[in-house]
Amino acid sequence: MSCADIEFSREGQIAQVRLNRPSKLNAITDQMEQALQEAWLEINRDDSIVCVILSGAGDRAFCVGADISGAHGETGVGFGGGLTGIGGPLLALNKPLIAAVQGYCLGGGFELAMCADIIVAADSAVFGLPETNIGVIDHCGVVHRAVRRLPVSIAMGMILAGERLSATDAVRHGLVNDLVPCSEMLEAASRWAERVASCSPGANRAAKAATYRGLEMSLPLALASRYPEIDAFNSERIAPSSSGG
Helix, strand or coil, rough: CCCEEEEEEEEEEEEEEEECCCCCCCCCCCHHHHHHHHHHHHHHCCCCCCCEEECCCCEEECCCCHHHHHHHHHCCCCCCCCCCCCCCCCCCCCCCCCEEECEEEEEEHHHHHCCCCCCCCCCEEEECCCCCCCCCCCHHCCCCHHHHCCCHHHHHHHHHHHEEHHHHHHHCCCCCEEECCCCHHHHHHHHHHHHHCCCHHHHHHHHHHHHCCCCCCCHCCCCCCHHHHHHHHHHHHCCCEEECC
């Protein structure tokens, strides 16, 4: 990995991507963006990886967004290595992604967590959108994902009034799948990853692609549509072996 502030490793079929800048609450720099993009592209290419855990180092924060103390966004890479599609092209991850969130999860960091398919939160997690509170707003993806992942009234309270969401309320509103003590968070995320990895990797990839594509449609259209990822998976699954006769 080209940046020490991003750790990329794997154990068997499960990849680990870790924001490693705890002294700055894991705020993301341009160098980190490029390293994250390298990680996501490698994960997409490597069929032996079937699931990914994204986490942040330290106890104080998962991520507080972009590091605005210096130049940021000059690489042309979307925030989070392209995963969010903010400030650059959207990079779609084709493997299930689990976010392990502790402490502050704010702004772009909240956006990055919402890119995950499954969120495991420590009881210390606090979710927030401080942009309008501090007078900063751009073509901000957090407003669009938040109203899709949360009840609209809850999301708008966060967007317009800077209200923060506790880990307990995040579970209650369906944002978080699992709430655990901070000391157990990574272990809980690993358990989720193992459950995902025990399922069919090809079926999971096809299901993820079809699910998010269908969310962009009305329900009748989603039900009536065909999804190329599912067709491709089913074709491979039923294809006769080369030695068959």
